[in-house]
Amino acid sequence: MKRIIVPALLGLASVTMAAPASAQANFNSCLSSLRSQAAAKGISGQAFDVATRGVTPDLTILDLMNNQPxxxxxxxxxxxxxVDEERVQDGRAAMRQWGQALASAEARFGVDRHAIAGVWGVESNFGKDIGGRSLIQSLTTLVCYAPRRNEYFKGELMATLKIVQDGDINPANLRGSWAGAFGHTQFMPSTFQRLAVDGDGDGRRDIMNSVPDAVHSTANFLKKAGWVNGLPWGYEVRLPQNFNASLAGRKNKKPLATWAAMGVRRVDGRPLSGNYAAGIIIPAGVNGPAFLVTKNFDAVYSYNAAESYGLAIALLGDRLKGLPGIQTAWPTDDPPLSRAQRRELQQLLTARGYDVGEPDGKIGAKTREAIKDVERRIGLEPRGRPGGKVLEALRG
Structure with missing residues (x-):
C-alpha cells in the first residue's frame, strides 16, 4: 500500500548528504529525541531499544525520494x-494453495476472494516481491533526514514501534519498501494498526509471514472501505459514438438505466442490467477501453488512490475467475509488453552490448537509457519506453 505520492516529496533535493561520521552523530541525536517521543506515545524504552539496536541511517533512501523517475x-x-499471463497463472496457483484462507476471509468479511487475490498479486506478486528494507531503518532515516514529511513518517515509525511492542511481528522480519509499506499486501504501519486482523488463529497479526493474516487483513480493509457483498466492481463497456467525455468519472455515478438510455452497452453488446449506480472511466480517452465502475471499485481504489491501480486489481481478479481480459484495443500503434517480453527485450539489449543488468523484466534506468539509444536508431522519439516496436527492431 504505497501511500507516498510523488508531488508530496518534491523539494527534498535540498537535503544535504552529510559525511558518514557527522550523519551518524546527527542520527544518534535524532534517535535520542525519538525515544522520548515514543515514551509519550506509550512505547516502552525497552521496545524502542530492541527495535533500534544497531540501526544506522540509510541515506540512499533520500536518493530514492529525490530521484523519482x-x-x-x-x-x-x-x-x-x-496483469499478464504469467501473473494470472501464478495467481491461480496461489489461490489453489491458499484456497481455504481466501475462502474464510471471503466468508468472514463478505469480500470476493478474487478481489483479495488481486490486491495480493498487484502489491507483492503473491508474496514474491515483499521488499527487503528494514522498516525501522527506513523510517528512522526518513524522520531524521526528510523534514518536509517528518510528521507523516514519524507517525508511521511510532506505529511500527507499537507493532514491535505488541509482539505481532519480530522486528528483524519487519522489512518492506523504502517508504515503510510491508507484508504480502503492503500495509503501511498505521494501516496495520487500524485494520490488520488475525487470520490463522494464533493470536497474532503477522502479514509478513502468515498468508491467512494478510488476506484476512486485506478483506477487512476492503470491507471498511465500503465493499458491498455481491456487487460487481464493474466491467468493460462499449460507448456510443457521440458519448460526452465530460460525463465520465468514477464519482459521477448514475443508475444503469440512465447509462443504457444513452446507448452504453457491455463490451460484448449485451444491454446493461442491474439496480445500482455506477460511473464510467475512460483511462485512455473515448477512443480506448471504457469501464463501468461501482462502489466496489471505489473500495479497491482507496487502497492506493489511483484508478490505474484499481483497474489492475479488478482486472487481475477477473482473470483469476477465468474471465477474459480487456477486449477493446488501446489507442496506440506500439503495443505494450508483458513481463516475459520485457525480459526478452533486456536479453536482446544485453546481446547487443548494452549494460542493463539482470534481465528481470523490471525497467530501470539502465534499460531505459539503452532503449532510448535503440529508439534513436530506428527513428522514434527517445522516451525509453519498452514497447513492441523496439522489441521487434531488436529481434530483427
Whole structure:
C-alpha cells in the first residue's frame, strides 16, 4: 500500500548528504529525541531499544525520494506488466494453495476472494516481491533526514514501534519498501494498526509471514472501505459514438438505466442490467477501453488512490475467475509488453552490448537509457519506453 505520492516529496533535493561520521552523530541525536517521543506515545524504552539496536541511517533512501523517475507510464504499459499471463497463472496457483484462507476471509468479511487475490498479486506478486528494507531503518532515516514529511513518517515509525511492542511481528522480519509499506499486501504501519486482523488463529497479526493474516487483513480493509457483498466492481463497456467525455468519472455515478438510455452497452453488446449506480472511466480517452465502475471499485481504489491501480486489481481478479481480459484495443500503434517480453527485450539489449543488468523484466534506468539509444536508431522519439516496436527492431 504505497501511500507516498510523488508531488508530496518534491523539494527534498535540498537535503544535504552529510559525511558518514557527522550523519551518524546527527542520527544518534535524532534517535535520542525519538525515544522520548515514543515514551509519550506509550512505547516502552525497552521496545524502542530492541527495535533500534544497531540501526544506522540509510541515506540512499533520500536518493530514492529525490530521484523519482520522470518517465510517465502509459496505462497500457502499466496494466500489461501487472496483469499478464504469467501473473494470472501464478495467481491461480496461489489461490489453489491458499484456497481455504481466501475462502474464510471471503466468508468472514463478505469480500470476493478474487478481489483479495488481486490486491495480493498487484502489491507483492503473491508474496514474491515483499521488499527487503528494514522498516525501522527506513523510517528512522526518513524522520531524521526528510523534514518536509517528518510528521507523516514519524507517525508511521511510532506505529511500527507499537507493532514491535505488541509482539505481532519480530522486528528483524519487519522489512518492506523504502517508504515503510510491508507484508504480502503492503500495509503501511498505521494501516496495520487500524485494520490488520488475525487470520490463522494464533493470536497474532503477522502479514509478513502468515498468508491467512494478510488476506484476512486485506478483506477487512476492503470491507471498511465500503465493499458491498455481491456487487460487481464493474466491467468493460462499449460507448456510443457521440458519448460526452465530460460525463465520465468514477464519482459521477448514475443508475444503469440512465447509462443504457444513452446507448452504453457491455463490451460484448449485451444491454446493461442491474439496480445500482455506477460511473464510467475512460483511462485512455473515448477512443480506448471504457469501464463501468461501482462502489466496489471505489473500495479497491482507496487502497492506493489511483484508478490505474484499481483497474489492475479488478482486472487481475477477473482473470483469476477465468474471465477474459480487456477486449477493446488501446489507442496506440506500439503495443505494450508483458513481463516475459520485457525480459526478452533486456536479453536482446544485453546481446547487443548494452549494460542493463539482470534481465528481470523490471525497467530501470539502465534499460531505459539503452532503449532510448535503440529508439534513436530506428527513428522514434527517445522516451525509453519498452514497447513492441523496439522489441521487434531488436529481434530483427
Amino acid at each position: 520522470e518517465f510517465k507510464t502509459p496505462i497500457w504499459d502499466y496494466l500489461s506488466a501487472l
